[in-house]
Amino acid sequence: MIAVHARTRIKICGLTREADLDAAVEAGADAIGFVFYPPSPRHVGVERAAQLASRLPPFVTPVGLFVNAALDDVAAACAAIPNLLLQFHGDETPAQCEQAARPYLRAARMAPGFDLLNFARQYAGLPHARAMLLDAHVEAYGGAGKVFDWSLVPPSVPCPVVLSGGLNAANVTDGVLRLRPWAVDVSSGVEAAKGVKDVVLMRQFCDAVREADARLADLDSAY
Numbered sequence: 664m665i666a667v668h669a670r671t672r673i674k675i676c677g678l679t680r681e682a683d684l685d686a687a688v689e690a691g692a693d694a695i696g697f698v699f700y701p702p703s704p705r706h707v708g709v710e711r712a713a714q715l716a717s718r719l720p721p722f723v724t725p726v727g728l729f730v731n732a733a734l735d736d737v738a739a740a741c742a743a744i745p746n747l748l749l750q751f752h753g754d755e756t757p758a759q760c761e762q763a764a765r766p767y768l769r770a771a772r773m774a775p776g777f778d779l780l781n782f783a784r785q786y787a788g789l790p791h792a793r794a795m796l797l798d799a800h801v802e803a804y805g806g807a808g809k810v811f812d813w814s815l816v817p818p819s820v821p822c823p824v825v826l827s828g829g830l831n832a833a834n835v836t837d838g839v840l841r842l843r844p845w846a847v848d849v850s851s852g853v854e855a856a857k858g859v860k861d862v863v864l865m866r867q868f869c870d871a872v873r874e875a876d877a878r879l880a881d882l883d884s885a886y
């Protein structure tokens with residue numbers, strides 16, 4: 664039996680300001696990302712992220728993004744934000760991702776020749792791996808607003824997929840219809856400036872995801 668499509672989860676990443684966080688939640692975000700990567704223009708310190716995360720209502724998940732961070736830094740963020748979901752976006756090995764003993768999303772940097780299935784296989788069965796987050800391969804590791812070639816995604820990936828990389832209100836409906844990811848993740852596409860979110864763009868983005876969900880539910884229930 665084919666399950667009827669329910670809804671695609673939405674993560675909005677790179678929040679640095681209270682008003683943006685409140686607006687993201689109001690727009691319909693299921694998860695809010697804090698960038699703990701100092702070179703990023705969206706970087707926030709642990710104390711600041713904890714202040715912001717304390718505003719989140721129940722059932723909205725704070726996510727901590729790390730790029731090749733020391734275990735102590737990851738542990739400090741986990742201690743300050745107890746329900747933090749981790750996102751490893753650098754060159755971490757599976758063993759390093761497991762070290763914090765907390766659930767995590769693993770970023771896969773998509774480019775021609777990258778073997779996603781082989782990469783995902785290294786995380787299969789690991790106790791804390793929760794999803795593959797597919798992003799475009801860029802020098803800066805991420806947050807560059809670059810779309811990757813979605814045809815690089817194999818027809819079935821054996822774990823939940825989070826689609827990211829250059830998403831915005833104009834292309835996310837297509838992405839959801841094509842790849843049926845568990846969730847989508849956006850940063851640049853809903854920004855007025857780096858680290859400053861735009862309320863209207865966040866609303867339009869979430870509405871575009873809901874539009875895709877409605878179309879998938881129609882398709883599925885037609886069978």
Ligand SMILES: O=C(O)c1ccccc1N[C@@H]1O[C@H](COP(=O)(O)O)[C@@H](O)[C@H]1O
Nearest residue numbers: 676703805806807808827828829850851
């Ligand atoms: O947001 C950043 O500054 C960032 C820095 C380093 C690694 C990842 C980063 N963000 C993540 O990148 C993807 C794609 O973002 P965008 O929508 O293309 O801007 C997303 O998963 C962010 O969480």
